[in-house]
Amino acid sequence: MAAIGSGTLMAVAPGKGIIVHRYADGRVLGYVALNKPEEWMRSIDFGDPSAGLRQLADEFADWSQLLTAFVTQSVAEPWLRPIYALPVGLTWDRVPGATLVGDAAHLMSPFAGEGANLAMYDGADLAGMLVEQPDTELALTAYEAQLFPRSSDAAGRSAKNLKNFFGREAPQSVVTLFDHS
Numbered sequence: 001m002a003a004i005g006s007g008t009l010m011a012v013a014p015g016k017g018i019i020v021h022r023y024a025d026g027r028v029l030g031y032v033a034l035n036k037p038e039e040w041m042r043s044i045d046f047g048d049p050s051a052g053l054r055q056l057a058d059e060f061a062d063w064s065q066l067l068t069a070f071v072t073q074s075v076a077e078p079w080l081r082p083i084y085a086l087p088v089g090l091t092w093d094r095v096p097g098a099t100l101v102g103d104a105a106h107l108m109s110p111f112a113g114e115g116a117n118l119a120m121y122d123g124a125d126l127a128g129m130l131v132e133q134p135d136t137e138l139a140l141t142a143y144e145a146q147l148f149p150r151s152s153d154a155a156g157r158s159a160k161n162l163k164n165f166f167g168r169e170a171p172q173s174v175v176t177l178f179d180h181s
């Protein structure tokens, strides 16, 4: 288990984890992470939230109840968040008059913590280029020339971190990650 800072607790193992954050208003919200087929996730009936949460907690049956209590005693409405990712380094041929920003351009797992930052950066960058360059095609070409390496770098880190968090070496790989950051 790795406890990071005063407000975040991360407990991870190969293919699973419980990650919670304490917010400034005192609430604790978090994630149960499971490397399972999406159909399995969607088969859980959250119509009865406590039964659904118990089913999730059963996946951590050999974990401390101090950790599974974050799941079984949750009062927040559970949300299913399947994690999708586009291939790292994805590019496309120029399409006249069109481009992409944000997740549409570079969807990645949340483990670089960069998706929203990149989406805002993309929007600001694109707007700046369109203002500076009256030729729209030149502006879009210049935007994509910066977009591709920027998003590829973050997507690569995200894919690597996903493996660090839930790969075979977890949790030691997470400890090493934070030791070196």
Ligand SMILES: Cc1cc2nc3c(=O)[nH]c(=O)nc-3n(C[C@H](O)[C@H](O)[C@H](O)COP(=O)(O)OP(=O)(O)OC[C@H]3O[C@@H](n4cnc5c(N)ncnc54)[C@H](O)[C@@H]3O)c2cc1C
Pocket: 081, 101, 102, 103, 104, 110, 113, 114, 115, 116, 117, 118, 119
């Ligand atoms: C669990 C989790 C944790 C995350 N943590 C972080 C983090 O710590 N830091 C970080 O930077 N990022 C994080 N992210 C990633 C971040 O949430 C996304 O990268 C970001 O929201 C992408 O913004 P976006 O505007 O590109 O897409 P979105 O936020 O998906 O916005 C797209 C919008 O378009 C709407 N839409 C879709 N189709 C249509 C349509 N046909 N017509 C009209 N509207 C439509 C959708 O409803 C949505 O509102 C996390 C993501 C997840 C899932």
